[in-house]
């Protein structure tokens with residue numbers, strides 16, 4: 001029987017395991033490594049804060065992910081397949097490591113945030129096109 005996500009150490013395990021998969025992923029790896037040239041030692045703790053805030057309402061995340069994804073989307077379009085793959089790897093990692101109420105919450109929040117990011121990127125692109133006319 002797997003345990004639920006209970007504390008910061010569990011979130012670190014989830015986040016670190018997930019991004020190991022992302023790095024190794026054919027579709028997503030290059031976006032992080034080549035395009036964003038991500039500083040993992042800053043990104044991983046930021047993502048732990050983000051998920052800790054979502055699951056345990058700690059107020060520990062204060063960044064602006066929408067702006068970061070908008071910026072990224074202008075360099076390389078983040079398409080539906082990218083989001084499907086992100087969701088697949090994230091849900092796969094949650095389910096492989098944990099089960100319970102918080103684990104379900106992590107999965108469902110990931111899917112809903114993913115939809116929101118996709119929608120906002122799409123609105124932002126339309127806005128850009130309109131202002132170019």
Ligand code: HEM
Pocket residue numbers: 028031032036038042043046047050063064065068069072078079082083086109110113114117
């Ligand atoms: C196509 C799917 C996605 C890709 C390729 C992607 C890629 C990235 C990259 C490269 C960054 C770093 C940007 C930078 O620091 O310059 C980033 C930041 C971030 N991503 Fe995503 N992302 C995706 C989906 C998601 C989803 C679905 C979530 C949430 C459920 C999410 C949460 C975040 C957060 C919170 C940050 C900001 C961390 C900080 O404040 O430094 N991402 N993403």
